[in-house]
Amino acid sequence: MKDTVTEKLLGQSALRVEDPALLSGRGRYIDDLPVAAGTLALAFVRSPHGHAAIRSVDTAEATQAAGVVAVITGDDVAARTRSMTVGVKADVECWPMAVDRVRYVGEPVAMIVATDRYLAEDAADLVVVDYAVLEAVVEPVAALAEDAPVLHPSLGSNLINERSFRYGEPEAAFDAAAHRIGIDVTYPRSACTPIETYGVVASYEPGEDAYDVTANFQGPFSIHAVVARSLNVPGNRLRLRTPPESGGSFGIKQGVFPYMILAGIAARIAGAPVKWIEDRLEHLSASVSATNRQTRIEAAVTADGRITALDWDQIEDCGAHLRAPEPATLYRMHGNMTGAYDIPNMAIRNRVVLTNKTPTGLNRGFGGPQIYFALERLMDTIARHLGLDRLEVIRRNLIPAKAFPYRTASGALYDSGDYATALDRAVAEGGLAELYARRDKARAEGRRYGIGFACVVEPSVSNMGYITTVLTPEERAKAGPKNGAQATATISIDPLGSVTVKVASVPQGQGHRTVLAQVVADKFGLPLEAVRVLADVDTMRDAWSIASGNYASRFAPAVAGATEIAAARLRDKLAKVAATQLNISASDVLFEAGRIRSAGNPDNSLSFARVAATAHWSPGTLPDDVDQTMRETVYWTPPELEAPTAEDGVNSSLCHGFIFDFCGIEIDPETAEPRIDRYVTMHDCGRILHPAMVDGQVRGGFAQAVGAAFLEEYSYGADGSFQSGTLADYLLPTVMEVPEPVILHHETPSPFTPLGAKGVGEGNCMSTPVCIANAVADALAPEGDAPEIVLPVTAAKLAPLIFGDEPAPKEPVSETKTEDTAGGRKLTGEGRAVVQASREDVWRMLLDPATLDAIIPGSHGVRKVGETRFEADVTLGVGPVRGRYKADIDLSDLDPPNAVTLSGQAVGALGTGGGEGRITLTDTEDGTEIAYRYEARIGGKVASVGGRLLDGAAKVVIGEFFRALARHCGGGASSGAVARLRGLVDRIIKGGRS
Amino acid sequence: MPRLTKDDTHPVRFTLNGRPVSVRVSPRTLLTDALRHEIGATGTHVGCEHGVCGACTVQVDGEPARACLMLAQQAEGCAIRTVEGLGKSDALTPLQEAFREHFALQCGFCTAGILMTLDALFSRQPDAEEDAIREALSGHLCRCTGYAPIVQAALAARNRIKGGPIDA
Ligand code: FES
């Protein structure tokens, strides 16, 4: 057979076969799929606290609510499941629903199964959870402190794993180096937040003890094992399916798996299928986010700017639980911790800590943004320190082209590349000289303009064994080696001779079906439309492996490669069949334009369908050496992905692409708003299979990185309250914020993948944030030391660096103040009011439940439960978020009739509040002046969705209280008195200073 | 509007893509839920349910509106148009075609809302300038494409349909 088939589809930007349906509203996402009759809705009760012990969960009222079929608590779940597997050796449990203790805002505490979603959510509000609030810790360094509150008492501390690594002779290199240059880096939390949230449909068949789960999960399917184990069933009793379409994932939908377990249990208890579609607040507060990380990185540098060693100290914050596959974020980059540079020596200390934040998981870039931010900020610092040109420092350290395949200090085998040429081409074709000229001009005009660079090695196709680097070599030896990255593909031919491809790649919008149709159509000499591709998964029917799924940029290098191999095998088989029928030798067979023909004689040909159908219709006519199976399944794993060595060397990924970025950024002189002037990104992703899709991946990753650089941050109060629960608080970039980058390519095909392709989708999430930060640093400080740049780079952060600190106002301008740093979302304020009543009368009223009931805004009743204790039921609203709260109020430091301290706690379905206020009464000419000073903290849902509105709302509620008190005191007063009161009230509301 | 009781369902009638529909829903049912789960028109997507992402955008009497911020009952008597009212998958409109040709969608989850906004824009302003197009698009979040191909598709569609209604 001759391998001369013209490859005319691959490498072209074919129109996507997915699009006609998606453009006309015919996509089949999880919430669009038909469900079995009688399917029930699932809703969750979630923790409003960052850290609290659960004293009790009272489900009585919820169970009685309309439409409710079952109310399920953490204990109910624990009784039917096993703790989820944790990827390190540590004495810790990880339940999908809180048992005894909550450790992050949004952690599931109970779930409701009801006839529809509205009723399920109503009932969720009726579950009463009694919490004993515990001190929270949200910063990774603080979590390591001796006296830090411990999340998991069984661990004894918040440090769940620590390992140190040493490659080459780092100490000697540092001793010999002319310079030791280091920086500290704080990398914040953000997440790729797909527009479609999580969704799960689950059912349970008691007769077979089997679960059937459909979820918009994205892989890796190693998680199937985690879920089956937790559900306590063998793998063949957990059928996991994915919908044909998914509304984006970027890693995030790996984190849906705890909900597969919960929905399975809910279906089992309710005795009916259940369906759950996550809402946006649930998604932002409790799906997964990327890790935040605290890093110290130091380099040993020669006098001429060559780096001879790196020393990393990383503290990784994985949130409240170490959920599979974490701490993978910390280890995915382990082989490429030296980036694009030829650095022979390295020391690494890795610590993984737990804090009262959402557990972390897969996120586009997975570990890359964190390490490259540190490494490339360090490169910038080295250049500043040595007074060298930044690009020159990069150039002096790049791995030379002749060194490939190149083994890094920590064990990665870089497949291919020509970094210096790619960089030079980017400088020339991307117009760096012109950008310098723009910068010079801007600076000459007194504007702040900076240029930044970043070099990144983008790993793809993860070695399934890299995560075991977290274990010691001894632990690994005991557990047995883990390695590889099996990709699967099945191609079959039906009785009419048409071709179907089945892969387990679970696309979330990347056009897999189109690219695979190109691969296979080319092999068979067929038009694109002749090949149909399915890419969703059914674990009971399809070929899959633990590595299956859509992550680690494995599609083009691994899945398309496995498909190529399967197609080649089937073609070989067909060539033999055709050779017999055409009476030629198999090596003379050509596949072209829908026909199979003799290479030498175009007229000697048969239609593809006819040859392909032979095995179905007349297996007896097949040549002896061809079996009748017209179906080829390939499991492909690259031999280069070996298990970690005894020296902790690990080839963490199969392919290593290269990216070189530069950009120009100007900071607005008036607003301090940073703006991208130009962005150039050069990619070497090996062979390009579909140019438009590759550029689409680059643009998409770039846009997310622009968000991470300028806008996005998961914001937590010190008490663990989550403060970015809506898309109005967690800001994603819009068309206005994302410029179009200049995209360049330099292809060096990978020798390790069947098609020569490498991954491409994640690179800009690694390169762009730090490229922008370097440009901002250049704009702020063209020479010498630059200030620390912490993402997101907002105008609010830049303003003090440019204009200096804002002078404190002479007079407090407003009566309320919000602080996000200390004690959670804290409001403080003070005010005064004058009322027409004697001090004694006011005092009596403040202590009288009937009066309090009348004047507390939204009160449904105040009961005196002790000499100085009251209980109240109140409805409070912040913007559209109204909720009913139970409040406990304590009076202390009583000094009748002069002063009293009120402290209280309020708990409701929408959140929690707590505060303290001191009220003092003094005589005035015609009554009493009431002065008050308060401090309040707000947590739970209200803080997550209403953060922006809280200051104003607090002012209004407290103002209303005193307005009502004034009204109460002035009851029956003359109209003159009423008018005077109004004036007073106005003053209270406006500023409180009379 | 007639008085509605909170625990009952009530009929609501409107036209959906030109056809009359009637559906019984409780007063608090969102228009998105009525369209998707009562009527089965699942082309309109839900990304946030608080009016920010734009995925749920439909046309109400010709104007783009967030269906997640509307109660189904508020649609009484209205003409609602959704992505299913544009071209079918085998007969795409120039706007849909342009999206396909410019790879202006990846996962497609944001796409229906964006199409409805642009379709409304071009019916009103067939010669909309790029600024107006960007302004209209700024009410939509897309997490996949980086927006540039969406802008290009919109410009290409405008050039193709200038002077006439989009899917006439
Ligand atoms: S779902 Fe309506 S705007 Fe997001």
Ligand code: FES
């Ligand atoms: S195409 Fe996926 S969100 Fe826009």
